[in-house]
Amino acid sequence: MKTPVLWVAACGLIDADGRVLVTQRPDGRDHAGLWEFPGGKIEPGERPEETLVRELYEELSVEPCLDCLEPLTFASHAYPDFHLIMPTYVCRQWDGMVRPREGQATKWAWAEDIVRLPLLPADIPLARHLAARLPKGRRFLT
Numbered sequence: 001m002k003t004p005v006l007w008v009a010a011c012g013l014i015d016a017d018g019r020v021l022v023t024q025r026p027d028g029r030d031h032a033g034l035w036e037f038p039g040g041k042i043e044p045g046e047r048p049e050e051t052l053v054r055e056l057y058e059e060l061s062v063e064p065c066l067d068c069l070e071p072l073t074f075a076s077h078a079y080p081d082f083h084l085i086m087p088t089y090v091c092r093q094w095d096g097m098v099r100p101r102e103g104q105a106t107k108w109a110w111a112e113d114i115v116r117l118p119l120l121p122a123d124i125p126l127a128r129h130l131a132a133r134l135p136k137g138r139r140f141l142t
């Protein structure tokens with residue numbers, strides 16, 4: 001039987017210093033404790049940008065405008081139960097303060113430090129991709 005394909009949209013929120021927001025998957029979820037980019041499953045009929053506007057508000061209380069979502073790259077990763085296709089964006093402007101609403105830990109990290117975090121497997125190449133494109137910050141996590 002073929003593995004189902006799961007479409008998910010993700011976004012690196014980038015602050016004025018060039019740091020990227022990552023969130024930790026809470027207990028009770030698959031891959032609990034690993035870090036990821038905010039986002040979620042693309043619902044039928046939704047554009048990935050619309051998914052992100054919806055998910056960023058639900059997860060973090062922030063509202064990016066559709067035009068502020070800049071396509072970066074995508075992940076294509078084979079998990080045991082499904083194949084993930086994940087268009088990934090960056091966003092530098094949004095309304096509201098980041099307030100996690102699902103009990104998840106969050107961290108603003110320099111792009112080159114994200115690669116040192118325990119990330120979801122699909123996110124490892126994304127973090128490298130981001131790190132190569134953002135300004136270099138401090139070398140170690142705080």
Ligand SMILES: Nc1nc2c([nH]c(=O)n2[C@@H]2O[C@H](COP(=O)(O)OP(=O)(O)OP(=O)(O)O)[C@@H](O)[C@H]2O)c(=O)[nH]1
Pocket residue numbers: 008009010029030031036037038039040041084086120121122123
């Ligand atoms: N949001 C998000 N999901 C990711 C990332 N990387 C990655 O492999 N995924 C996978 O994409 C799938 C969908 O994510 P999700 O956040 O909507 O779903 P979930 O498993 O928490 O379930 P639920 O929202 O239905 O409760 C999960 O299996 C998750 O492991 C990422 O950076 N961000």
